[in-house]
């Protein structure tokens with residue numbers, strides 16, 4: 197596919213602006229107020245008003261926020277009177293972006309907004325995550341997300357596909373990158389690999405450094421069709437492809453050292469060839485290894501320069517942050533081809549891949 | 557000082573099991589573990605469909621185990637309230653003898669040093685089986701199952717699962733000021749400089765999506781007009797405390813469009829509630845007011861401060877004024 201800008205069809209869709217709030221252990225304001233701030237920032241960057249938006253889609257989760265229909269007050273962040281065209285997914289904002297992208301295929305919406313938001317600070321992930329598990333075979337046994345991630349990490353290590361040292365190196369690299377990203381939460385933690393390996397196990401073979409923090413946050417991307425995109429920014433981040441695929445729910449029935457759904461989604465989204473930067477939603481170190489290997493990313497691909505979900509993990513916003521960061525690599529970073537990944541469900545059950553391109 | 561409010565949401569689920577899970581749980585009550593055949597493979601725990609192809613599976617069950625081999629494990633040194641054992645234990649992926657997939661379960665091994673990949677384990681059966689996955693209390697090291705003598709299989713068609721989540725909310729700065737004002741028996745709202753609408757307990761304008769601060773706050777009257785109502789005849793369900801027909805009304809505060817929904821009208825029979833009726837807040841006594849119902853979710857509430865609304869006896873506003881609205 198050519199990267200010449202004048203070859204982009206008028207129906208091409210690009211990300212033109214992104215914003216996300218700093219991931220923090222607890223944000224004092226409400227989820228709606230967080231969303232107002234992040235929408236203001238994303239629209240402000242490109243001089244748009246809410247009345248310019250043809251469609252918006254939010255991603256959030258009632259189990260995380262602890263309120264029924266909590267997406268209804270969240271919609272106030274878009275200003276919903278007079279009535280607007282909008283939707284909601286009970287998923288990470290990355291899937292809200294996917295829905296908005298699908299909606300834009302109709303051709304009658306020039307500008308759309310996708311949002312992701314979550315306040316994990318009000319609940320205990322070990323309680324909340326049980327409600328996403330198979331209620332017959334899994335939930336009654338109480339497996340918390342860290343225990344599940346540890347079962348995956350051990351299989352990865354014992355199958356020879358990774359080592360505890362490699363996991364510690366991923367933690368150290370993520371923390372060093374986070375130190376340069378004021379929006380990440382874990383920014384001044386230990387980065388010496390030997391010292392990390394000397395720390396005790398939290399869930400053998402995982403140490404604290406292999407785990408994400410508990411975070412509040414919100415994210416937003418603004419998408420536009422070709423003509424509008426060129427009006428709004430000099431270097432749109434074109435969505436070359438986006439796809440998501442799912443596997444069987446019960447992790448015990450899967451090969452946890454591979455992620456065929458990620459591989460398939462990447463193929464359907466246009467493939468990884470030429471990808472310079474990949475933002476992978478890997479809240480646990482071992483999952484970055486699984487994803488990198490499943491995608492076949494070479495050593496020349498820069499992985500998670502933002503610091504990744506390992507150093508800032510606002511549930512329901514994290515995946516969309518990956519897309520925002522991969523888009524910024526093109527919008528403001530001068531890259532030509534980047535990849536964003538988001539995941540949902542226990543141990544990489546469902547995976548979304550978005551390939552973004554800049555004009556050469 | 558910040559106010560924390562705590563709430564616990566409970567879901568008392570009762571689930572039907574379908575033909576495959578029902579068979580698996582029924583067999584567990586007789587201390588047998590069955591898988592289901594999919595081609596050459598035996599899938600345990602059994603599924604209604606092949607996990608890789610999605611093809612529906614015939615009800616071709618095959619007994620496996622009861623012993624098996626640990627394929628992966630982790631150690632839970634400090635069990636929490638949702639964990640199945642109250643002492644340190646392992647979670648393990650276990651490949652039961654005769655199975656081609658793994659089963660997730662707890663492993664009661666005593667100490668972390670006693671756990672390794674490749675070790676042999678067998679189930680410890682519950683004393684009185686109920687037909688759930690935790691009829692196997694845990695796996696234990698070795699080849700020999702533990703527990704009472706096996707009884708007859710029960711016909712298990714449903715399972716109970718009680719889910720509970722506790723949330724601790726720390727009130728936002730706006731809600732903190734709002735709660736303080738309500739404790740003092742004063743309703744405050746924030747007026748939007750753009751559209752002049754007033755909102756209580758929110759922190760922003762719902763129409764214009766702009767943040768409203770302390771500078772936008774003003775005292776609101778604690779009286780107004782019933783703009784709509786419904787009479788609910790309660791049916792029993794978990795959490796329903798009402799037994800007699802009751803009313804829920806919307807009250808528009810005097811002089812503004814701020815609607816407080818889901819309010820009780822007190823002091824009169826529900827049959828006498830009218831749209832247009834003038835009402836005044838009945839506040840709880842000072843020491844009975846509490847902010848437990850105020851959360852960072854939703855649109856603000858007077859619950860915990862205002863018990864209900866008493867008719868003032870003044871002439872009604874014309875009902876027609878309130879017809880063209882939802883609340």
Ligand SMILES: [Zn+2]
Pocket residue numbers: 748749750751752753761762763764765
């Ligand atoms: Zn307004």
